[in-house]
Amino acid sequence: MKVTDEIIDRLKAAIHSSRILTDDADLYSFAFDASFGMHKPEIVCQPMSSKEVAAIVQIANQYLVPICPRGRGTSLSGGPLPVKGGIVLDFSLWDTKLEIDEENLVATVSPGVITSTINDAAQQFGLMYPPDPSSAHVSTIGGNLAENAGGPRGLKYGVTKDYVLGLEVVTAAGKIVRTGGKTVKNVTGYDLTKLIVGSEGTLAIITEATLRLIPRPKASMTAMVLFDEIIDSGRAISKVLGSGIMPSKMEMMDQSSIIAVEEYASLGLPIDVEAILLIELDGHPQALMEEMEQVKTVCMNVGARSVRVAQNKEEEMELWKARKLVSPAIVKIKPTKISEDATIPRSQIPEMFRRMKIIKEKYNIHLVVFGHAGDGNLHPNIITDQRDQEEMRRVEMAVEEIFKAAIELGGTLSGEHGIGTMKAPFMEMELGVDGLEMMKSIKEAWDPKNILNPGKIFPVQGERFELRNDY
Amino acid sequence: MSCEMTTSTMLRDKLAYDETFSCVKCGYCLPSCPTYLAFGKESHSPRGRIQLVKLAAEGKIGIEDLENPIDYCLGCRACETVCPTNVEYGKILDSAIDVLGEYRKDKQSFSEKAIRTVIFKQALPNKKMLKLVGTGLRLYQKTKADKVVRKSGVINKVSPSLAAMEQITPTIEKPLARNPYHELPKKKKTKLKVAFFTGCIMDTFFSRVNDLSMKLLQKANCEVVFLKEQTCCGALHQHSAEKETAIKLAKHNIEAFEKLECDFIINAIGGCGAALVEYHHLFDPGSTWYERAKTFAEKNKDISYILSRLELPIVNTINRRITYQPSCHLTNVQKVVQEPMRLIEQIPGIEFARMKSQDLCCGSAGIYNIVHHEESMKILDMKMKTVQETKPHLIVTTNPGCHLQMILGVKREGLEGKIDVKHIVELLAEACDVS
Ligand SMILES: Cc1cc2nc3c(=O)[nH]c(=O)nc-3n(C[C@H](O)[C@H](O)[C@H](O)COP(=O)(O)OP(=O)(O)OC[C@H]3O[C@@H](n4cnc5c(N)ncnc54)[C@H](O)[C@@H]3O)c2cc1C
Ligand code: SF4
Numbered sequence: 001m002k003v004t005d006e007i008i009d010r011l012k013a014a015i016h017s018s019r020i021l022t023d024d025a026d027l028y029s030f031a032f033d034a035s036f037g038m039h040k041p042e043i044v045c046q047p048m049s050s051k052e053v054a055a056i057v058q059i060a061n062q063y064l065v066p067i068c069p070r071g072r073g074t075s076l077s078g079g080p081l082p083v084k085g086g087i088v089l090d091f092s093l094w095d096t097k098l099e100i101d102e103e104n105l106v107a108t109v110s111p112g113v114i115t116s117t118i119n120d121a122a123q124q125f126g127l128m129y130p131p132d133p134s135s136a137h138v139s140t141i142g143g144n145l146a147e148n149a150g151g152p153r154g155l156k157y158g159v160t161k162d163y164v165l166g167l168e169v170v171t172a173a174g175k176i177v178r179t180g181g182k183t184v185k186n187v188t189g190y191d192l193t194k195l196i197v198g199s200e201g202t203l204a205i206i207t208e209a210t211l212r213l214i215p216r217p218k219a220s221m222t223a224m225v226l227f228d229e230i231i232d233s234g235r236a237i238s239k240v241l242g243s244g245i246m247p248s249k250m251e252m253m254d255q256s257s258i259i260a261v262e263e264y265a266s267l268g269l270p271i272d273v274e275a276i277l278l279i280e281l282d283g284h285p286q287a288l289m290e291e292m293e294q295v296k297t298v299c300m301n302v303g304a305r306s307v308r309v310a311q312n313k314e315e316e317m318e319l320w321k322a323r324k325l326v327s328p329a330i331v332k333i334k335p336t337k338i339s340e341d342a343t344i345p346r347s348q349i350p351e352m353f354r355r356m357k358i359i360k361e362k363y364n365i366h367l368v369v370f371g372h373a374g375d376g377n378l379h380p381n382i383i384t385d386q387r388d389q390e391e392m393r394r395v396e397m398a399v400e401e402i403f404k405a406a407i408e409l410g411g412t413l414s415g416e417h418g419i420g421t422m423k424a425p426f427m428e429m430e431l432g433v434d435g436l437e438m439m440k441s442i443k444e445a446w447d448p449k450n451i452l453n454p455g456k457i458f459p460v461q462g463e464r465f466e467l468r469n470d471y
Numbered sequence: 472m473s474c475e476m477t478t479s480t481m482l483r484d485k486l487a488y489d490e491t492f493s494c495v496k497c498g499y500c501l502p503s504c505p506t507y508l509a510f511g512k513e514s515h516s517p518r519g520r521i522q523l524v525k526l527a528a529e530g531k532i533g534i535e536d537l538e539n540p541i542d543y544c545l546g547c548r549a550c551e552t553v554c555p556t557n558v559e560y561g562k563i564l565d566s567a568i569d570v571l572g573e574y575r576k577d578k579q580s581f582s583e584k585a586i587r588t589v590i591f592k593q594a595l596p597n598k599k600m601l602k603l604v605g606t607g608l609r610l611y612q613k614t615k616a617d618k619v620v621r622k623s624g625v626i627n628k629v630s631p632s633l634a635a636m637e638q639i640t641p642t643i644e645k646p647l648a649r650n651p652y653h654e655l656p657k658k659k660k661t662k663l664k665v666a667f668f669t670g671c672i673m674d675t676f677f678s679r680v681n682d683l684s685m686k687l688l689q690k691a692n693c694e695v696v697f698l699k700e701q702t703c704c705g706a707l708h709q710h711s712a713e714k715e716t717a718i719k720l721a722k723h724n725i726e727a728f729e730k731l732e733c734d735f736i737i738n739a740i741g742g743c744g745a746a747l748v749e750y751h752h753l754f755d756p757g758s759t760w761y762e763r764a765k766t767f768a769e770k771n772k773d774i775s776y777i778l779s780r781l782e783l784p785i786v787n788t789i790n791r792r793i794t795y796q797p798s799c800h801l802t803n804v805q806k807v808v809q810e811p812m813r814l815i816e817q818i819p820g821i822e823f824a825r826m827k828s829q830d831l832c833c834g835s836a837g838i839y840n841i842v843h844h845e846e847s848m849k850i851l852d853m854k855m856k857t858v859q860e861t862k863p864h865l866i867v868t869t870n871p872g873c874h875l876q877m878i879l880g881v882k883r884e885g886l887e888g889k890i891d892v893k894h895i896v897e898l899l900a901e902a903c904d905v906s
């Protein structure tokens with residue numbers, strides 16, 4: 001149903017009117033995320049308590065108005081877009097609770113808290129909150145939980161879901177429910193906590209989270225490894241991990257990204273290598289030295305051109321600078337960046353590289369590959385121009401083929417960016433008809449009226465993969 | 472239909488439409504945008520504003536929808552510095568200001584037009600007028616603008632801010648005591664020949680800072696020349712949709728300085744300097760004026776830029792804890808970031824305490840703190856919280872606008888007498904025993 005004046009009046013009774021936005025300028029500036037879609041909400045509410053959220057959801061439930069949670073709108077898959085209109089529930093103001101319980105090694109946070117501030121707060125107690133999506137300084141913990149976000153540290157430490165002990169959520173009926181608790185071990189009934197994590201706002205709305213913290217490693221060390229052949233870099237990843245060492249990060253850059261960075265910033269990277277691996281180890285300083293020697297030997301044995309180990313913090317930062325500059329550098333080539341995150345089992349990395357090379361040539365597109373190579377979570381990025389319709393069509397076909405390749409190799413559509421609207425058409429390809437049906441039945445049980453973030457995850461009949469907008 | 476078509480194509484041309492495509496909505500600019508942090512809405516975030524400009528160019532929203540978001544932008548351009556895709560926000564903002572300006576001109580009342588004429592066309596570029604008035608801000612009250620302003624009722628809107636500003640305006644030196652540097656003694660054996668750009672507001676407001684700057688340059692072995700023909704940089708005009716006047720002033724300055732042979736043109740005002748280094752943006756690329764402006768722009772440097780590259784004869788120890796509030800335009804437009812800190816740290820005795828979110832704008836932003844006083848104070852309060860965490864004896868600034876805002880901030884927190892505010896040039900002069 002449309003948001004009527006009657007509904008607006010009811011909402012104004014539930015939440016202070018300064019946190020209800022109805023101007024066109026406001027509505028249009030909550031109409032996007034970091035994907036391509038644009039859908040204007042009918043109204044934006046900025047709740048700051050569970051009670052307010054419950055009251056808003058009850059109204060939405062009564063009038064059958066769609067309700068779309070939104071953190072900071074950094075989703076790359078259309079997650080927070082109100083594709084069916086209705087209410088955008090903006091959590092960015094609700095960053096008021098961030099408590100560290102030093103004794104129990106947990107943090108309790110409100111949904112709008114910025115991810116990186118959790119780690120910053122933990123650091124003061126010698127602790128760490130490991131999940132580190134590149135967007136951590138912008139994204140909210142609510143958005144991270146809903147997308148099950150991960151980052152470079154995922155290789156060794158896991159992703160968001162591995163650090164959630166309990167949640168407080170508001171259900172589609174507007175009830176406040178707690179799941180899990182403050183303990184690492186908990187087997188009382190179904191694990192609803194894990195079910196909600198990664199559900200992209202389609203099952204319940206997260207209003208508080210209890211997160212697990214771990215002791216901070218004492219030191220870290222970084223090496224930059226150069227490869228003449230990209231396939232060798234894939235083998236190096238498997239061999240290092242097979243040798244009993246678990247790096248905290250393993251990031252790769254392919255030749256196109258190296259060239260782009262060099263043209264952008266002249267760091268002195270060799271542009272004739274096919275790949276660079278950045279390997280970070282963390283742990284006890286003495287153990288680190290030994291492990292780094294081992295990493296060096298393993299890499300040289302699979303055919304690395306050279307290994308450079310940073311001798312101090314400055315050098316470490318210098319090595320990572322190359323990786324950080326990939327994003328700004330590649331958009332210098334063309335303005336539109338399509339970031340995919342199809343993920344494959346580690347052993348298939350060399351094969352995936354081979355297939356992507358073919359796809360790149362077949363569709364004559366600018367494909368750049370970099371990312372969290374250690375856990376198979378590659379980030380193939382296509383650099384293009386949104387305004388070039390013909391090229392965008394080729395890009396769409398290429399992306400489809402990348403997804404297919406990933407699934408054929410036993411991988412998944414998305415390692416961390418989520419399904420949202422963008423990848424919904426491919427769900428059946430990965431899950432099969434029955435798998436998808438099981439998921440749908442869960443959605444129906446939790447949200448029978450389909451008011452929570454409708455139009456996400458599940459494909460609509462006949463929906464096609466589209467990157468083009470109407471210009 | 473065809474009429475609609477032309478207006479929308481015209482709008483696309485006037486607004487920096489192409490530039491909006493570089494924004495991928497990643498949100499990396501959000502933590503750096505003071506208005507987003509203070510007002511908590513995407514319509515006051517960089518990507519929100521970019522989105523709205525794009526939609527306005529496409530005719531999907533009206534120009535009037537841009538008013539609030541664009542008016543409240545500080546123009547600090549912190550978003551540009553952090554943007555991973557190099558969005559040229561400055562161009563997008565300027566284009567929106569122009570389009571809004573034209574849109575409003577049609578709607579402006581007679582008295583509003585009269586005020587704008589007095590302030591932007593007559594007072595700001597006119598040194599005599601400014602000298603007469605004493606301060607750039609007092610001109611609202613003391614010039615002819617006064618009556619018009621009062622009659623139009625605008626005074627009610629600006630008066631609380633004026634009252635606040637008045638409390639902090641520095642005492643103005645007597646006309647005779649001022650501007651002693653017009654005939655500067657030439658030193659032998661000079662390394663660099665530099666011209667000095669005084670800026671109109673700065674000239675009346677902070678003549679001492681200009682004076683000290685030139686003396687420091689001489690101490691650092693530069694030949695300093697002063698050019699009488701220079702005029703206002705035009706920054707405030709440009710940010711207030713008075714582009715025509717801005718272009719006129721720019722041409723005047725370019726022509727004046729072209730006659731002079733010098734290595735650099737130095738200024739001590741972050742905001743004016745930013746306008747000068749982007750003079751070419753006022754002209755069409757490819758035109759002769761564009762090229763002339765570019766050549767001129769490249770010569771303009773901030774005082775910290777040059778002093779940090781020369782040898783300063785520092786003789787005094789200054790035992791104080793100092794925090795630094797960078798000028799946004801110095802950081803984000805002129806890209807002079809490390810130099811002022813390097814200079815501060817050169818002085819023996821100083822303990823430099825960097826404040827959290829140092830690069831966040833203080834909310835002064837040209838005349839923002841006058842026209843949007845309440846909002847500006849919200850941003851200032853955020854800033855003062857981080858200033859206080861460093862427990863400084865002294866706040867160092869690089870731009871008169873920030874300088875006054877910091878004095879106001881200190882006053883609002885009741886810390887007068889406990890925390891000093893100084894332009895970096897004043898601090899360096901003290902260290903070099905220049906007065
Ligand atoms: C440049 C860039 C780099 C990125 N890097 C990474 C990366 O390394 N790893 C990674 O995993 N992701 C990455 N992302 C994607 C994105 O940052 C993450 O998906 C992030 O978790 C989204 O957080 P957000 O606060 O912006 O949420 P939004 O984008 O606003 O929302 C994301 C989803 O969460 C839902 N949601 C938000 N809040 C709640 C809530 N309180 N309750 C229920 N549902 C909610 C929304 O409905 C939506 O479905 C990147 C994005 C960008 C632009
Ligand atoms: S950082 Fe740049 S690209 Fe990202 S949202 Fe802001 S302006 Fe757009």
Ligand code: SF4
Pocket residue numbers: 503504505506507515516517520543544545546547548549550551560
């Ligand atoms: S110029 Fe400053 S206030 Fe304006 S959008 Fe950019 S960061 Fe925000």
